[in-house]
Amino acid sequence: MNGMTIGEMLRACRGEWQGTEETLTKAPSSIVTDSRQAGEGSLFLALRGEKTDGHKYIPDVLQKGALAVLCEERGAAGEPRIVVPDTLAAMQQIAAASRKRWDIPFIGVTGSVGKTTAKEMLAAALSGKYEVFKTPGSMNGQIGIPVSLIGLHGEYDVAVIEMGVSLFGEMTRLTNMVHPDMAVFTNIGDAHLEALGDRPGILRAKSEILQGMRPNAVIFANGDDALLSAADFGRKTVLFGLGENCAVRAADVQHCGESLSCCILAGERSFPVTVPAYGTYMIYSVLAAAAVSLELGLSDAEIARGLARYETVGRRSRVVKTGYCTLVDDCYNANPTSDRAAIDSLASLSGRHVCILGDMLEMGGNAPELHRSVGEYAAAHGVDLVITQGELAKYIAEGAGTAGAHYSDRASLLAALPALLHEGDVVLVKASHGAHFEEISEAVKQLS
Numbered sequence: 178m179n180g181m182t183i184g185e186m187l188r189a190c191r192g193e194w195q196g197t198e199e200t201l202t203k204a205p206s207s208i209v210t211d212s213r214q215a216g217e218g219s220l221f222l223a224l225r226g227e228k229t230d231g232h233k234y235i236p237d238v239l240q241k242g243a244l245a246v247l248c249e250e251r252g253a254a255g256e257p258r259i260v261v262p263d264t265l266a267a268m269q270q271i272a273a274a275s276r277k278r279w280d281i282p283f284i285g286v287t288g289s290v291g292k293t294t295a296k297e298m299l300a301a302a303l304s305g306k307y308e309v310f311k312t313p314g315s316m317n318g319q320i321g322i323p324v325s326l327i328g329l330h331g332e333y334d335v336a337v338i339e340m341g342v343s344l345f346g347e348m349t350r351l352t353n354m355v356h357p358d359m360a361v362f363t364n365i366g367d368a369h370l371e372a373l374g375d376r377p378g379i380l381r382a383k384s385e386i387l388q389g390m391r392p393n394a395v396i397f398a399n400g401d402d403a404l405l406s407a408a409d410f411g412r413k414t415v416l417f418g419l420g421e422n423c424a425v426r427a428a429d430v431q432h433c434g435e436s437l438s439c440c441i442l443a444g445e446r447s448f449p450v451t452v453p454a455y456g457t458y459m460i461y462s463v464l465a466a467a468a469v470s471l472e473l474g475l476s477d478a479e480i481a482r483g484l485a486r487y488e489t490v491g492r493r494s495r496v497v498k499t500g501y502c503t504l505v506d507d508c509y510n511a512n513p514t515s516d517r518a519a520i521d522s523l524a525s526l527s528g529r530h531v532c533i534l535g536d537m538l539e540m541g542g543n544a545p546e547l548h549r550s551v552g553e554y555a556a557a558h559g560v561d562l563v564i565t566q567g568e569l570a571k572y573i574a575e576g577a578g579t580a581g582a583h584y585s586d587r588a589s590l591l592a593a594l595p596a597l598l599h600e601g602d603v604v605l606v607k608a609s610h611g612a613h614f615e616e617i618s619e620a621v622k623q624l625s
Contacts, residue, residue, distance in 0.1 A: 180204040180330035181275055183220070183245050187259055189274035190267035196245060196257030205244045208328040210320060217242035220327070223249070224264050224320070231264075247271075265319065272326035272354045281333060284469060285355055287340045287348070287383045288363030288399075290515045292317060295363050295462040296339040297490055298454075302466035305483030306475050307334035314490060315509075317341035322351055335473065343369040343539065345382050352389030359472070360386050361465050362398040362405050366514030371541040380404050387411065397468050399461055400424075415472065417464040425468040427460055432525040435496050441467045441480070448477035452484045455505070456494045457525065458518040492615060494519070496526075501624045502602040503528060508614035511537045511607050516551045519607055520558055528603040529561045533590075533617055535608025536567035545572045552576025564597060566590045567612055591620050598624060 184201035187194050194201065206218030212234035215221050221238040223231035223246055232250050235258075239246065245257040247267055252258050261267040276283070286296045293315050300311040310333040312325045317339035325338070338355050342348045365380050373379045387410060398405040400416030400423035417425040427439040437459050438451040452463055463484060470480045489495050497504040503526055507519055516534065523530045532555055540547050552573035555563050563577035566584045574581030582597070584590035594617075598604060604621055608614040 178278065178330055178332070180328065181271070181278070183257075183259070185274070186220075186247070186271045186327070190247075190259065190261055190270045192247070192259040192261040192267060193251075194259060195252060196255065200245060200257050203244060204330070205328075208324050209238075210324060212238050215241050215243050219243045221246045222264060222268055222324070223247065225249075265323075268320070268323040268327065269350060269354055272323035273356075275326045275329055276354060276356060279329070279333075279336065281335055282358045282473065283336045283338060283355055285338050285340045285352070285357035285360045285386055286363070287342075287360065287386055289366035289368040289379060289383075290512065290518070291363045291458065291462055292339050292341055293490055294459065294493060295361055295465050296337050298452075298459075298462040298484070298487055299361065299466040299469055300337045301487040302470045302480050302483040303335055303337070303473065303475070304486055305470070305479035305481070307473075308332060309334070310336040312337070312339045315339070315341070319347060319350065322354060326354060340386065342382055342385075344372050345378075346385070348382055348385035349388055352386045354389075356389045356391075357386065357394065358391070359395045359397065359469060360390065361469065362396065362402075363461065363465065364399050364402045364514070365404045366512060367540070367547060368512040368514070369539050370543070370547075371539045374541075376404055380408065384408070384410070395472060397465055397472075399465070401461075415468050417468040418461065423464075425464055425471065427464055430460055432457055432522075434525060437463065439463065441477075443467070443471055446471070446477060448481060450481045450484045452487050454487055454489065454494075455496045455525070456518065456522040458522065459494075492618065494522070497622065499622050499624065501600055502598060502604050502621065504618060504621050505603065505605040505607075506615075506618045507605060507607045508535075508612075508618055509610055511535070511609045511612075512540070513537065513547050513551055516607060517554050519605055520551075520555050520560060523560065523603055523605060524558075526603045528601045529599060530559060530605075531562045531564065531598060531602050532560050532605045532607070533564045533566075533614070533621075534570055534573050534605075535565065535612035535614050536569040538609040538611050540569070544569055548572035549576035552578075552581055556580045562597065564590065566617075567608065570608070587616065590617065594620055595624060 205220035215238040401418035553576040574583035
């Protein structure tokens with residue numbers, strides 16, 4: 178399918194057009210919110226943010242050959258601008274119109290932890306039979322999803338859309354763009370507690386996805402999660418997990434370093450899979466992918482073939498053999514649930530286990546205690562050394578007791594790394610994205 182034309186976008190958002198009639202018949206070559214990424218044929222979405230205003234860069238993107246601009250300010254006569262009261266709202270209207278053009282299954286993926294991994298695993302599994310569109314990277318929010326949907330074109334059989342929220346009401350806006358035919362709930366854990374309050378609050382926020390789903394839509398939920406297994410979604414619900422209550426389960430689960438193997442059980446069906454994925458928690462993404470694939474009619478062999486194609490994305494549990502130590506680069510995000518899962522997974526790798534942990538953001542008023550609990554968990558589960566840096570991370574070191582070592586600033590930690598880490602160590606680096614621990618991961622790679 179061809180991409181939306183500028184004229185179709187104009188009608189969808191009911192904007193004011195300043196350009197030529199000829200331009201209205203053309204589809205943009207790319208959809209960008211960053212002026213540095215604009216080029217010949219781009220549609221530039223001028224957003225006002227906390228740090229900058231995209232409207233300042235409109236002359237620059239037009240000089241680069243942008244096809245059109247979606248913005249809130251009128252320009253010189255003849256400039257190719259769609260002028261609207263609110264750029265973000267217009268983006269979401271255009272995205273919803275783009276979604277309506279597609280008569281293929283759309284699968285929404287939500288949850289507290291593991292959304293991107295589950296999205297990638299599901300896309301891999303479905304690729305055993307279908308051409309799959311998936312939202313790029315972690316483009317899962319109020320801006321990323323509209324950008325993905327507006328630019329959607331090509332030949333696809335199914336779409337997998339990661340849907341992330343941190344506030345009440347956000348999922349309502351997302352689901353009214355995506356209108357998923359199926360939804361996957363990975364888990365309900367301690368994330369975004371500052372705004373959502375507690376786990377039941379998190380479930381309520383995620384469950385807003387139902388507002389954009391038809392009554393015959395299908396829900397796939399982690400049956401080992403207490404809140405999800407007890408939830409009434411008002412639709413056909415398939416539970417996946419390790420418990421006997423789950424319709425899609427795994428047996429003979431084996432974690433061998435950077436791969437996972439198991440036998441998928443679903444009714445009378447039983448088949449083995451091997452996935453190139455590190456982490457004990459990865460079994461839930463595998464089971465979610467298998468459950469959806471079975472619902473969409475894939476054979477056992479097609480599912481196994483697709484899962485074998487899985488590749489991790491970015492800095493999520495990426496295992497790197499540096500030649501000096503084994504680095505588990507997992508510094509994209511962090512919360513108590515994902516930190517504990519990452520600590521559990523270290524057991525599958527041989528060597529002295531070291532965790533370098535940073536702040537877990539948006540934890541609300543209980544942040545110190547939640548951080549301390551992670552340190553206690555690490556010490557109780559055999560981690561030999563817990564190194565921390567960050568205002569909240571100091572509580573992790575406190576919780577780790579004699580295994581903890583806190584550094585008040587980044588420079589001190591980086592300077593101490595050569596003495597702290599030994600050849601053959603297994604080193605987990607994990608923190609919320611805002612802590613920028615990728616600098617520490619890169620420093621670990623340089624040790625020799």
